[in-house]
Amino acid sequence: MLVLNDVTKKFGNFTALENINLEFNHGVYGLLAPNGAGKTTLIKMLVTLLFPTKGEILYNGAEITSLDEEYRDILGYLPQEFGYYKNYTPEKYLMYLAALKGLNKKEADKRIQELLRTVGLEEVTRKKMKKFSGGMIQRVGIAQAMLNDPKILILDEPTAGLDPKERARFRKLLTHLSHDRIIILSTHIVSDVESIANEIVMMKNNTILYNDTVSNINNTLAGSIFETEVPFSDVERFRDNYQIISERQDQEHMTIRFITNDQADEKWTSVTPTLEDVFLYVYEDDQTLAGRVS
Numbered sequence: 001m002l003v004l005n006d007v008t009k010k011f012g013n014f015t016a017l018e019n020i021n022l023e024f025n026h027g028v029y030g031l032l033a034p035n036g037a038g039k040t041t042l043i044k045m046l047v048t049l050l051f052p053t054k055g056e057i058l059y060n061g062a063e064i065t066s067l068d069e070e071y072r073d074i075l076g077y078l079p080q081e082f083g084y085y086k087n088y089t090p091e092k093y094l095m096y097l098a099a100l101k102g103l104n105k106k107e108a109d110k111r112i113q114e115l116l117r118t119v120g121l122e123e124v125t126r127k128k129m130k131k132f133s134g135g136m137i138q139r140v141g142i143a144q145a146m147l148n149d150p151k152i153l154i155l156d157e158p159t160a161g162l163d164p165k166e167r168a169r170f171r172k173l174l175t176h177l178s179h180d181r182i183i184i185l186s187t188h189i190v191s192d193v194e195s196i197a198n199e200i201v202m203m204k205n206n207t208i209l210y211n212d213t214v215s216n217i218n219n220t221l222a223g224s225i226f227e228t229e230v231p232f233s234d235v236e237r238f239r240d241n242y243q244i245i246s247e248r249q250d251q252e253h254m255t256i257r258f259i260t261n262d263q264a265d266e267k268w269t270s271v272t273p274t275l276e277d278v279f280l281y282v283y284e285d286d287q288t289l290a291g292r293v294s
C-alpha cells in the first residue's frame, strides 16, 4: 500500500501541492486535472525524483526514500517524455534497459518477448522505432516501465498525442495490466480514465478535491444537470443565467446541457451527470456561475 500523509511541496515561495493525503491499494487510479494543477509534481514525488517539503510518503509503512533500491525495484515509471533511441528496435532498446537494470540476459530476453506481445508490438520487435506512431512509442514506454514486473506502475500523461483509437487500445492495455498492481495514471482528458479507473483523484487549488469512484464523484451533481432546447433568440439570455456544459446547434434551435440548482422547468430534461460534467463544472473559471450550485 502506498500512502501520502500531509504532503506539501513548495518551490521557493510557491506552493505546488498542499496537505495531500492519499492511499493507493490496487487497481487503476486516475489523477485528473488540467495542466499545471500539480500532477507531475505529485508523480515525481511518488517516483522519488522530487521530495516533499513536508509530510511523508510510505510504502507498506516505510518511507519510500529510506527504501531506496528496494522501492525502485517495485516501481515502473513512464515519464511525460521518455527518452528512446529512434534508431533502435524495441527489442534492442528494452535489452539495453534490462542490462542497466541488472536483469540477466536470458531472463530479460524472455520477459521482453512476453512484454512486446502484451503491448501488441510482437510484429515489429525488430523494426526501428523511428517509423513508429505515437501510440506504438507509448506502448514501448509501457513495456520499459513493466520490465521489472512492478507492483506500482506510474504513467504521466501517457495518452498525450494519441488518436482516439490508440487511446482506446491504451485503456485496454492498462486494464489488462492492473491485476494485483497499483497503476497511477495522470491525464487532463476525462475519457482516458472514466471507464477504467477504480478511483479518480481530482486536484484543484494545489490540493485534492475528490478521491473517489467515478459514480460517487458524478453523484455530487445528481439532480443538477439538465438538457433543453433553446430558441436561437434566447441563447444569450440562457448563457447569462446558467452554467453551460455543452451546446449543439440544431436546425431550429440550440440544444443546451447546463447545470443549475433552480427549480426544474417543465421544458428541461434531467440527465445523469457524467465525469465530463463534473470536470467542466469544477474547472469552470467563472466565479459568478460557480456560486450557483452548492
Ligand SMILES: Nc1ncnc2c1ncn2[C@@H]1O[C@H](COP(=O)(O)OP(=O)(O)OP(=O)(O)O)[C@@H](O)[C@H]1O
Residues within 6 Å of the ligand: 011, 014, 016, 033, 034, 035, 036, 037, 038, 039, 040, 041, 042, 157
Ligand atoms: N521546479 C519548479 N520550480 C518552480 N515551479 C515549479 C517547478 N515545477 C513545477 N512548478 C510549478 O508547479 C505547478 C504544478 O506543476 P506540474 O508540472 O506539477 O503541473 P501538472 O499538473 O503536472 O501540469 P502538466 O500536465 O503541464 O505537467 C505549476 O504551476 C508549475 O509552474
